[in-house]
Amino acid sequence: MNETKKLYLFANWKMYLGLEASYVLAKNIKEELANLNNGITMAVFPSTLALASVAAELKSTTIKVGAQNVYWVPEGGYTGEVSAEMFAATGAEYALIGHSERRHQCHETNHEVRQKIEAALTAGLTPVICIGETASEREAGSTAEVIETQLRSALGALAWRDGLPLLIAYEPVWAISRGVNKPGGHCSAVEAGKMHAVVEKIARELTGIAPAVLYGGSVRPETIAEYLATPHIAGVLVGAAATKFSSWSEITAAAVEAWR
Numbered sequence: 522m523n524e525t526k527k528l529y530l531f532a533n534w535k536m537y538l539g540l541e542a543s544y545v546l547a548k549n550i551k552e553e554l555a556n557l558n559n560g561i562t563m564a565v566f567p568s569t570l571a572l573a574s575v576a577a578e579l580k581s582t583t584i585k586v587g588a589q590n591v592y593w594v595p596e597g598g599y600t601g602e603v604s605a606e607m608f609a610a611t612g613a614e615y616a617l618i619g620h621s622e623r624r625h626q627c628h629e630t631n632h633e634v635r636q637k638i639e640a641a642l643t644a645g646l647t648p649v650i651c652i653g654e655t656a657s658e659r660e661a662g663s664t665a666e667v668i669e670t671q672l673r674s675a676l677g678a679l680a681w682r683d684g685l686p687l688l689i690a691y692e693p694v695w696a697i698s699r700g701v702n703k704p705g706g707h708c709s710a711v712e713a714g715k716m717h718a719v720v721e722k723i724a725r726e727l728t729g730i731a732p733a734v735l736y737g738g739s740v741r742p743e744t745i746a747e748y749l750a751t752p753h754i755a756g757v758l759v760g761a762a763a764t765k766f767s768s769w770s771e772i773t774a775a776a777v778e779a780w781r
Contacts (some may be wrong), residue, residue: 525540526557526560526755527560527561527562527686527733527755527756528560528561528562528749528755528756528776528780529561529562529564529688529733529735529755529756529757529758530561530562530563530564530696530756530757530759530772530773530776531563531564531565531587531615531690531735531758531759532563532564532565532566532759532763532764532769533566533568533617533620533737533758533759533760533763534546534565534567534571534589534591534763534764535567535568535569535589535622535761535764536568537759538567538568538571538764539560539570539571540571540574540687541566541745542571542580543567543568543574543575544571544574544575544578545689546764546769547565547567547574547578547579548574548578549766550563550565550579550584550766550769551578551579551582551584553586553766553770554770554776555583555584555708556584557583557584557773557777558630558777558780558781560780561776561777561780562583562585562729562756563582563583563584563585563586563640563773564585564586564615565579565584565585565586565587565763566586566587566588566589566615566617567586567589568589569588569603570590570718572586572588572608572611572612572613573602573611573612574593574614576611576612577612577769578724580612582713584616585615586612586613586614586615587613587614587615587616587617587646587647587649588603588605588608588613588615588616588617588646589616589617589620590603590617590618590620590623590637591603591604591605591608591616591618591637591638591640591641591644591646592605592640593633593636593639593640594640595640595644597676597775600653604640604644605637605640605641605643605644605646606644607646608644608646609646610643612647613646614647615647615648615649615688616637616641616646616647616648616649617649617651617690617758618637618638618641618648618649618650618651618675618747619631619634619637619638619652619653619671619675619718620651620652621653621692621694621697622691624651625655625694627752630676631670631671631674632674634650634671634674635674635675635679636682638650638675639673639679642681642682644716645682647685647686647688649688649689649735649758650667650675650676650688650689650690651689651690651692651719651737651758652671652675652689652690652691652692653691653692653693653694653737654667654668654693654694654695655694655695656694656695659693659695660706664716665682665719667690668692668716668719668723671725672689672720672723672724672727673723676724676728677727679727679728681728686732686733687722687724687725687728687731687732687733688732688733688735689720689724689732689733689734689735690735690736690758691713691716691717691720691734691735691736691738692737692738692758693708693713693716693738695708696708696738696739697737697738697739697760705777706754708738710744710747710748710750710751710754711751713736713738713748713754713755714751714753715751715763717736717751717753717754717755718733718753719753720732720734721734721753731746733755733756734753734754734755735754735755735756735757735758736748736754736756736757736758737757737759737760739760740758740759740762740769740772741762741772742762742768742774742775743775744771745757745772745775745776745779746775746776746778746779747781749776749779750779757772757776759772
C-alpha cells in the first residue's frame with residue numbers, strides 16, 4: 522500500500538437510481554466494500570431523493586456520501602433547490618460542483634460554480650470541483666485556456682477552509698460524449714496525466730495548496746489500473762459504471778490491487 526499518497530474512489534450515481542435501488546446498492550457496498558485499505562477514500566453521490574437513506578445506511582462505515590449539486594443560498598424562496606447546509610445536515614460530506622453535465626446541459630456558468638464552491642465550504646462540505654473541455658474546445662486548440670479559466674474562476678482569491686482537502690476532477694467532456702470506442706473518444710492515461718499536472722500547477726499557484734486531481738472520463742474496470750499507475754492521477758470519479766454493484770466492485774478491486 523502507498524503510504525505517502527491518498528486514493529479517491531468516487532461514484533456519481535447521477536439520475537439513474539431511485540430510492541429503493543439506491544438503498545440496495547448502498548447496502549451491497551456496505552456489506553462487501555466497507556473494509557478498504559488505509560489511505561483509500563470511497564464516496565458515493567446518490568440522488569437528492571436518496572441521499573438521506575444512503576447516508577443512514579453507510580453511517581457506521583468509512584464510506585462517505587456526497588451531494589451531486591448544491592445551491593449557493595442557505596435558505597429562501599428557491600423552489601426546487603437544495604442548499605449546501607441542508608445536504609450537510611442530512612449526512613453529506615462532499616459535493617460535486619460544476620460537473621460537466623451541469624455546465625453543458627444546465628448551462629451553469631463559471632460564476633455560479635464559484636458561488637457553489639463558496640457555499641459548500643461555508644457549510645463544511647468538501648467541494649469536488651469539476652473541470653474539463655468539450656470536443657469543440659479541444660479541436661480549436663483552446664484546452665489549456667479553458668482549463669485555466671475554469672480554475673481561476675473557481676479558486677482565485679478563495680479562502681480555503683482549514684482541514685479540507687482540495688479535490689479537483691478533470692473530466693474531458695469529449696471523451697465522455699464520444700465514448701471510448703469511437704474515433705477520438707479515448708483519453709489515454711498518458712494524456713490525462715499530462716492534463717492533471719497542468720491542473721496541479723495552476724491550482725497550487727492560486728491557493729498554495731497541493732490538490733488531489735481525480736480523473737473522470739468513462740473509467741472502466743479494465744482501464745482503471747492504468748490510470749492509477751499514472752503520475753498526477755489521485756483517483757477517479759466514475760459515473761454510469763458505478764451504478765451497478767458488479768462493475769463498481771470490479772473497479773474497486775482493480776483499484777485496490779493497483780494501489781498495493
